[in-house]
Amino acid sequence: MTAGARRPTVAVVGGGIAGLAAAWELARQPEPVQVVVVEAADHLGGKIRTATVGGDRVPVGPDAFVARRPEAVELCRQIELREELVAPASGGAFVWSRGRLRALPVGLALGVPTRWLALARSGILGPLGAARAGADLLAGPARAARPAADDRPDMAVGAIVSRHLGRQVTERLADPLIGGIHAGPVTAMSAAAVFAPLLAAEHIGGSLMRALRPVSPAPTSPPAPTSPPAMFLAPRSGMTALVDALTDRLRAEGVAIRCSTPVRTLAVRPGGWQVLVDDDHLEVDAVVVATPASAAAGLLAAAAPEAGRRLGEVPSASVAVVTLQLPEEALAEAGGTGFLVPASQGLLTTGCTWLSRKWPHLASSGRALVRVSCGRAGDERAGRLSDEQLVRQVRAELAAVAGVAAEPTAWLVTRWPQAFPQYQVGHLQRVEAVEQAAAAAAAPLAVAGAALHGVGIPACIGSGRRAARAVLDRLAQPMATAPNRQP
Ligand SMILES: Cc1cc2nc3c(=O)[nH]c(=O)nc-3n(C[C@H](O)[C@H](O)[C@H](O)COP(=O)(O)OP(=O)(O)OC[C@H]3O[C@@H](n4cnc5c(N)ncnc54)[C@H](O)[C@@H]3O)c2cc1C
Known part of the structure; x- marks a missing residue:
C-alpha cells in the first residue's frame, strides 16, 4: 500500500x-x-441483543464481559465508552446440589476448587466426595520442569478434574462453571483451549489444588468467581x-x-x-x-x-433464554445474584440470574427480572418444547429450586440455535x-x-x-x- x-x-x-x-x-x-x-x-x-419484557429493556444474549482480559475494555476506551462501563452488584452465586442451593466455596480457579476446607464446608459434595477431593493434597511433589505448551497433549477438562479430585467435583462444580460458559459437557471439552493452566498442572503432576492456587482468589475474597464486581463489566445502558x-x-x-x-x-x-x-x-x-x-x-x-x-x-450447542418479569417482592427470599444447576440433576435449567439484583438499573419498571438459561450440548429438550411449555417447566423448576413461584407479569423466550461452539x-x-x-x-x-x-x-x-x-x-x-x- x-x-x-x-x-x-x-x-x-x-x-x-x-x-x-x-x-x-x-x-x-x-x-x-x-x-x-x-x-x-x-x-x-x-x-449481542436487547429485548423488551413488560416495558423493561433486558439483554437476551450476553449481559457483560470479563474485565480482566484487555480486549473489550480497550475497545470501549477507543470508542469513548469506557466511562459508561459499570460492574454488576456482587452477592455471590450458588449451585444446586444435594437438594439445596449452596454457596460456591472460596478459592475456585474458574470452576476448580483449590481450598479443600472451603470445599468440604460448602456442602456441595457428600462426605465421600469431599474425602476423595482431599486425597489430591496427598499427591507427591510436582515435577520441577514444566513441559512446553506444545509438548502437552490435550485432554478433556473433566478427565483431569475427575482424576485429581473425583467425579463429584467434576459434576457439581467444573461442569456447571466451566462447561456452563460453553453450554457443553466438560467431559469432552479441551483443557488446552478453555483452561490452559489446568492442562499445565496435569502435566507437571502433584496436587491439582496446590498447582492452581496462584491463579485463584485469596480465601478471604468474595465467594463466587462468576460474580465479583471487578471481574465483569457492561455499558450502563446494556x-x-x-x-x-x-x-x-x-x-x-x-x-x-x-x-x-x-x-x-x-x-x-x-x-x-x-x-x-x-x-x-x-x-x-x-x-x-x-x-x-x-x-x-x-x-x-x-x-x-x-x-x-x-x-x-x-460442533455447536443450542440454548434458550427465558426472561421473566415478576412482582417486585418475588425475589425477597432469593440469595445472591443467581445459581447454576449441574447437568447431572436432569433439570432443563442450567443457570439462573436474578437480573434485577445483578443490574438494578435495568428494572426501570420496579419489578423483578429473572433470566433462566436452558439447554446445552447433548440436551435438546428445550428446543422440542413450545414457548409456553418451556416457561411452565422453567417456572416449576424455579419454584422447586429457589422457592420463587410468583406469577410473571411478562415473559419472553429467546432461542439461540447452534449458538455455542464446542471446543x-x-x-x-x-x-x-x-x-x-x-x-x-x-x-x-x-x-x-x-x-x-x-x-x-x-x-x-x-x-x-x-x-x-x-x-x-x-x-x-x-x-x-x-x-x-x-x-
Ligand atoms: C445467550 C447467550 C449468552 C451469552 N453470555 C455471554 C456473556 O455474558 N459474556 C460474554 O462475554 N459472552 C457471552 N456469550 C457469548 C458471546 O455473546 C458470543 O460468543 C459472541 O457475541 C459471538 O460473536 P461473533 O461475532 O463471533 O458471532 P455472532 O454474534 O454470532 O455474529 C455472527 C454474525 O454473522 C452473521 N451471519 C451469519 N451468516 C451470514 C452470512 N451468510 N452472510 C452475512 N452474515 C452472516 C450473523 O447474522 C451474525 O450477525 C453469550 C452468548 C449467548 C448466545
Missing part, C-alpha cells in the same frame, strides 16, 4: 462483535483501506450500547454497512474475491469471514475448502489448521469469531482484530510471495 495506490477493499462477512472489531481494526489503519461489513440479519451485533457506539464510529470512519444481505458464497477472482449476495456481488481484495462456524464452513467450501472443512468440524479435545490444532488454510487461500482471507479462540466478547474482539491484521499483512505482500497459494 503506497501513497497514490488504489485503496484496497476488504469485505467483513458477519456483523457480530468479531466482525465489527475486524472492521474497526481495518478502519483505523494509517494507510486507508475501504471496508464493507456485510450482515445477513437486519441488525448488527449478532448474539451490551447493545457497545454495538451502537462501535457502529457509529465505523460509519464516521467511512465503513460501509450492508444489513439484510446474506452472503451466499465466496469465489476467487483474479487479484481478490467475489462476495456473492442474492442478486449481486461485491468485488473486493480481501475478506474476513466472521460468521458462526457452520455458516463459515459453507461460505468457504469452494474458495478455501480445507479451512471450511475444518471449521465445519466444530472439543484437539480444538487448538483444528483452529491452527483453519487459520493456516485461510492464510494459504488464493487471495487474502482470514476467519474470526467465537468458534476459534474463545466464546467471550473480549476473545471475539481479539479474534476479529487479529483477522483484520492478517489480511492487511497479506495485502502488503507482493502477490507472488504470498504463502502456499492454493490453485
Whole structure:
C-alpha cells in the first residue's frame, strides 16, 4: 500500500462483535483501506441483543464481559465508552446440589476448587466426595520442569478434574462453571483451549489444588468467581450500547454497512474475491469471514475448502433464554445474584440470574427480572418444547429450586440455535489448521469469531482484530510471495 495506490477493499462477512472489531481494526489503519461489513440479519451485533419484557429493556444474549482480559475494555476506551462501563452488584452465586442451593466455596480457579476446607464446608459434595477431593493434597511433589505448551497433549477438562479430585467435583462444580460458559459437557471439552493452566498442572503432576492456587482468589475474597464486581463489566445502558457506539464510529470512519444481505458464497477472482449476495456481488481484495462456524464452513467450501472443512468440524450447542418479569417482592427470599444447576440433576435449567439484583438499573419498571438459561450440548429438550411449555417447566423448576413461584407479569423466550461452539479435545490444532488454510487461500482471507479462540466478547474482539491484521499483512505482500497459494 503506497501513497497514490488504489485503496484496497476488504469485505467483513458477519456483523457480530468479531466482525465489527475486524472492521474497526481495518478502519483505523494509517494507510486507508475501504471496508464493507456485510450482515445477513437486519441488525448488527449478532448474539449481542436487547429485548423488551413488560416495558423493561433486558439483554437476551450476553449481559457483560470479563474485565480482566484487555480486549473489550480497550475497545470501549477507543470508542469513548469506557466511562459508561459499570460492574454488576456482587452477592455471590450458588449451585444446586444435594437438594439445596449452596454457596460456591472460596478459592475456585474458574470452576476448580483449590481450598479443600472451603470445599468440604460448602456442602456441595457428600462426605465421600469431599474425602476423595482431599486425597489430591496427598499427591507427591510436582515435577520441577514444566513441559512446553506444545509438548502437552490435550485432554478433556473433566478427565483431569475427575482424576485429581473425583467425579463429584467434576459434576457439581467444573461442569456447571466451566462447561456452563460453553453450554457443553466438560467431559469432552479441551483443557488446552478453555483452561490452559489446568492442562499445565496435569502435566507437571502433584496436587491439582496446590498447582492452581496462584491463579485463584485469596480465601478471604468474595465467594463466587462468576460474580465479583471487578471481574465483569457492561455499558450502563446494556451490551447493545457497545454495538451502537462501535457502529457509529465505523460509519464516521467511512465503513460501509450492508444489513439484510446474506452472503451466499465466496469465489476467487483474479487479484481478490467475489462476495456473492442474492442478486449481486461485491468485488473486493480481501475478506474476513466472521460468521458462526457452520455458516463459515459453507461460505468457504469452494474458495478455501480445507479451512471450511475444518471449521465445519466444530460442533455447536443450542440454548434458550427465558426472561421473566415478576412482582417486585418475588425475589425477597432469593440469595445472591443467581445459581447454576449441574447437568447431572436432569433439570432443563442450567443457570439462573436474578437480573434485577445483578443490574438494578435495568428494572426501570420496579419489578423483578429473572433470566433462566436452558439447554446445552447433548440436551435438546428445550428446543422440542413450545414457548409456553418451556416457561411452565422453567417456572416449576424455579419454584422447586429457589422457592420463587410468583406469577410473571411478562415473559419472553429467546432461542439461540447452534449458538455455542464446542471446543472439543484437539480444538487448538483444528483452529491452527483453519487459520493456516485461510492464510494459504488464493487471495487474502482470514476467519474470526467465537468458534476459534474463545466464546467471550473480549476473545471475539481479539479474534476479529487479529483477522483484520492478517489480511492487511497479506495485502502488503507482493502477490507472488504470498504463502502456499492454493490453485
Ligand atoms: C445467550 C447467550 C449468552 C451469552 N453470555 C455471554 C456473556 O455474558 N459474556 C460474554 O462475554 N459472552 C457471552 N456469550 C457469548 C458471546 O455473546 C458470543 O460468543 C459472541 O457475541 C459471538 O460473536 P461473533 O461475532 O463471533 O458471532 P455472532 O454474534 O454470532 O455474529 C455472527 C454474525 O454473522 C452473521 N451471519 C451469519 N451468516 C451470514 C452470512 N451468510 N452472510 C452475512 N452474515 C452472516 C450473523 O447474522 C451474525 O450477525 C453469550 C452468548 C449467548 C448466545
